[in-house]
Each structure stands twice: as C-alpha cells, then as structure tokens.
Amino acid sequence: MLSVLIPVYNYDITNLLQVLHKQCINAGIPFEIVVIDDKSDTFYVEKNKTVAAQLNFKFIKNEVNLGRTQSRKLLAQAALYDKLLFLDADVLPVTNDFIATYIKVINKAAVILGGIAYKTEPKEPNTVLRLKYGIEREAKSAQIRSLNPYGNILSANLLIDKHVFLENNFSGETNLYGLDIYFAYNLYIKQVTILHINNPVYHIGLESNEIFFQKSLNAVKSRKDILLHKKGIENINSLLKHYKKLKKYRLNALVAFGFKIVEPVLKRKILNSNPNLFYLDLYRLGYICSLKN
Secondary structure, three states, X not given: OEEEEEEEOOOOOHHHHHHHHHHHHHHOOOEEEEXXXXXXXXXXXXXXXXHHHHOOOEEEEOOOOXXXXXXXXXXXXXXXXXXXXXXXXXXXXXXXXXXXXXXXXXXXXXXXXOOEEOOOOOOOHHHHHHHXXXXXXXXXXXXXXXXXXXXXXXXXXEEEEHHXXXXXXXXXXXXXXXXXXXXXXXXXXXXXXXXXOOOOEEEOOOOOHHHHHHHHHHHHHHHHHHHOOOOOHHHOXXXXXXXXXXXXXXXXXXXXXXXXXXXXXXXXXXXXXXXXXXXXXXXXXXXXXXXXX
C-alpha cells in the first residue's frame, strides 16, 4: 500500500526510522521503508544501514554522490507500492498519527502535502537564518498553502502516486539545488490534483547561515537556467515573476549595477544575528539580474 522513501546524506536517521516503523505498524497497512544513502561518510552509512537491517528495511547505497533529486528517482523506481511517501532525512513527524493521517486521505489526490513545522527553541546563532526562513516562508497551514497550491510544494514531506512522480521529476543527471520549483511547475502545467493537509514534520537538520545562503544563490541560478523561459512560471515563483517584469521594462541591467554597489551591505544584513528576509529577497533579485543570460 505505502512505500516510505528516504534519501540520506551524512545524517543519523535512527530516530526517524524507529518512529516511522512504529507508526506504520500501528496503522495496520502493508508498507515498506526504503533508504538510499548518497555516498555518506562511513560512520553514517554503517549506522543507518544497521538500523535499517534491524527493522527489516531496504537499504540502497549510491556508489557516487547523485544529489537528492536523482536519489529520489532511484527510490521511486525501487518502490514496491504505487503510493510513495517521500521524507527528508532531517525531519521528524510532529504527531503520533502522522502515517494514519495520510492513510485517511491517501486516495483523495495524486499529490498530498502535509507541510513543514519548526521548533523555535533553542535558537542557535549559526542557524538563525535557516530557522527564520523556515518559520516565515515554509511553516504554513494547509489553508494558506491551498491558496497557491503549486507554489507551496515542499518535497520534504510529500505523498504522491508513483507514476506522477516519475513523469514529473527532473529528468537531467545534473546535481542541482532548488529543483522543487521545477517539479511544482510540471505539476502546474499538467494541472495534477493537489491536496494540502495539516500533517507536518519538524525540520530539524538546519544548515548554517552561510551554507543556506549559498544554497539559496545556487537555487536562484538553477531557476534562471532551467525555468525562466517556461510559460506561466511566474504564477508559481515570485522571484522569476519579479525578474521577468524587470526584464520586460529593461530595468534588469540597472538593478544588476545597483546590486554590485550594495551587495556587501545586503550580505551583512542577511548574515547577522537577526536577519531580515526582505534583504534576502533583495539580494536574490539583484543576484539573478547580475547573472549572465
């Protein structure tokens, strides 16, 4: 009935696997849990592999680092069942009936999203940017997410039909960051049925401020390279919407010039103890204007 699929890289998923095993058993459903390790350090490979073996889960090991997108493709292809629940390695279900809640609605849509939540304490100075971004931009109720269903797709907690995932996942071999938007765009163009529900997971593996900032810029470049010329992309991504508007009025070069001047100031305001996400938005807009076409 349900294949729970988890890509992992250098992260201890012992707690997650134990929680999922207990909840799947309690739900009384046919299930499997499949883990794919994306060329982690030996410590994490052996630890996660041991726990998976103890719980009789399938464990796959990539011989080279493929990235999350390609690892998910391999997981979907290996899945026994037609209903796939993708979870990131650094999450934990918020409730004790997380699996049971999904089972109640499992046939109501091709794609079902439970949402993301964040624990606000304790606040580590080195991860405050990622935490603030998560709380303000990602931790939304199902009611709010449903107002723009395709623009609020986060694959860290995603229940989806197997064929729908394989038909819409990024097909390239490149290891890129930020491809949730590509996936969401494909679903949007095909008008695949989407259901947002309140069934969140805690995102606990927060990246450092510097790493998250750099990944955000990598995602900006990926979006410009892959999605800019896609018809209707502005309906699900605000950054590309604003960029296309600037380009339409030939203001992108002016913004790029201004960005070079204020870039150090913006960066300091982003990478401090109390980051303002408005400055991150300005930085990303200036950055995308500065990128070569």
